Amino acid sequence: MPKSPHTLPWLDADDAFPLVETAWGEGDPAPGLLAAGRTLDVACLVQAYGLGIFPWFSAGQPILWWSPDPRMVLRTQNFRLHRSLRKSIANFRSAPIHEIRFDTAFAKVISACANTPRAGQAGTWIVPDMVRAYIALHQAGHAHSVETWINGELVGGLYCVNIGGMVFGESMFAHRTDASKLALAALVAFCRAHGIAMIDCQQNTRHLASLGAAEIPREEFVAHVGDRKALTSPQWEFEPLYWNQLMTPDA
Structure with missing residues (x-):
């Protein structure tokens, strides 16, 4: 009924x-x-x-x-590496003071996401109860931060949830140009290196669509999650060689 x-x-x-x-x-x-x-x-x-x-x-x-329904997802092979972001990654990789880190400042990342204004929103959905819940989820090994560091300063990043072979994007922030895009690109490179084909984006936004995300039927999304959630989760460490997943000529 x-x-x-x-x-x-x-x-x-x-x-x-x-x-x-x-x-x-x-x-x-x-x-x-x-x-x-x-x-x-x-x-x-x-x-x-x-x-x-x-x-x-x-x-x-x-x-x-x-x-x-539908569900917004980013298939990692469909990530659009625009020329400007490709240049930003190349510059980022070439400087020893630049670094992508995983899980070294999760609480700072989620707090920065909570305090970053969103266009058209008066407040934030990352309320204190959510912050506490996802810090606990991080401590249990299921939530992770992807962090952009420059000269020892956290300048951008994102946090996500990982269940088996599936990654669910949550929120991102940037205090410098392209800092959050660098974190997302690093996450895509990591996912490609570990055979993770899809990142959940939850809601349709113009920004995500510009990076290659697209809507799929909820039934297809739920089936994909069901197939992947029992797999072994990857080790959440970022290696600079993962950039090659994006920066090779045919990527």
Whole structure:
């Protein structure tokens, strides 16, 4: 039976997530919204991501769970390395004071993402409860930061979730030109080196589309996650040779 657009399941801590097919759709108040409630503990987050579900809510709201259809993803082989970014990577690689690091400043990265204004948004969805939850997820080995460092200073980066052979992008920030794009390019290079074919981008934005991301049906996305989540996660360390995944002439 079709679900009423005005009915949203409330989940207690031990309740199962509804099927993603029951999420609100086009014409409903918030397309992609699936449920409210539960918790943000590590087990709950890991389960949610493995089902193609993610939390997204603002201050003063309950925990809201989403699974939009279509889903915005970046297939790592489709990453668009524009000429300007290629030049930025080349310059970055050539300077010994420039460095990509993984997981050396996760709390700083997520805090910087939370404090970076977004166009058209009055506040942030990375509320204190989310920050605490993803720091715990990081400490459990499932959330990671990709960091752009220049002369010992953290100037940009992103954080993401990794479940098996699947990476879910969350948010990024930049305090210098191209600092977040460098982090994303490094993540793509890392994913290619480890056979990770897709990075979840959650929502469609013009910026992500310009870098090669595109929408796919939710059914296809959920099936891909299901196939990949049981694989062994890679070792989250960045090696400079990973840049060759992007910078070779035919990349």
